[in-house]
């Protein structure tokens with residue numbers, strides 16, 4: 001479902017004499033349907049950079065990232081948007097939303113843009129918000145004033161509302177208490193059971209041991225190690 005090969009990345013620092021730094025060389029990994037692969041490696045090894053390339057936010061210098069048949073390194077912006085709508089979900093640590101949109105609508109939105117009727121999308125959003133323990137009195141408010149943990153749970157509800165075939169998770173349990181952490185690990189397990197291919201960064205070792213089937217150490221892709 002996710003096939004990465006020969007992937008390398010350089011950053012050009014335009015404000016520092018156009019210095020070019022190589023941060024990744026010849027990265028390769030694959031994630032099969034129903035599998036959760038955890039990215040590990042020291043701070044600065046390139047985990048976030050790799051995730052951003054898979055989501056299409058960072059350009060690759062060389063190589064390919066094929067997701068459900070589309071090579072995101074060569075896709076047009078329109079193709080990337082279509083892939084993100086239907087196929088490739090992403091749950092980041094932080095919620096970014098348009099101000100003043102109620103929480104229920106924020107969570108329902110991914111289904112709305114896929115053409116699901118408003119009532120169905122809202123019902124599904126309500127069920128997920130209940131599951132991640134966001135009190136109903138908050139659903140009509142914008143999540144911008146919510147606590148860190150509440151915002152993260154809204155983000156998780158939004159990220160799991162559509163059954164994406166491929167899912168990227170960046171620290172999905174970072175600011176959660178033990179009970180909510182278990183809820184999120186349950187959502188991840190359910191996504192795997194329905195066949196999602198999941199690539200994640202989890203600093204929480206117990207969480208990653210519980211949901212990951214295997215790990216890829218990105219240190220192996222740093223240019224020094226590859227040289």
Ligand SMILES: Nc1ncnc2c1ncn2[C@@H]1O[C@H](COP(=O)(O)OP(=O)(O)OP(=O)(O)O)[C@@H](O)[C@H]1O
Pocket residue numbers: 011023041042043044045046047048049050
């Ligand atoms: N936008 C950028 N411009 C220049 N260098 C960058 C940029 N983003 C990342 N880097 C560099 O790429 C390398 C990998 O960073 P990255 O954030 O991917 O590491 P990480 O493994 O996710 O670290 P952490 O666990 O601390 O989040 C680092 O040396 C970093 O300085």
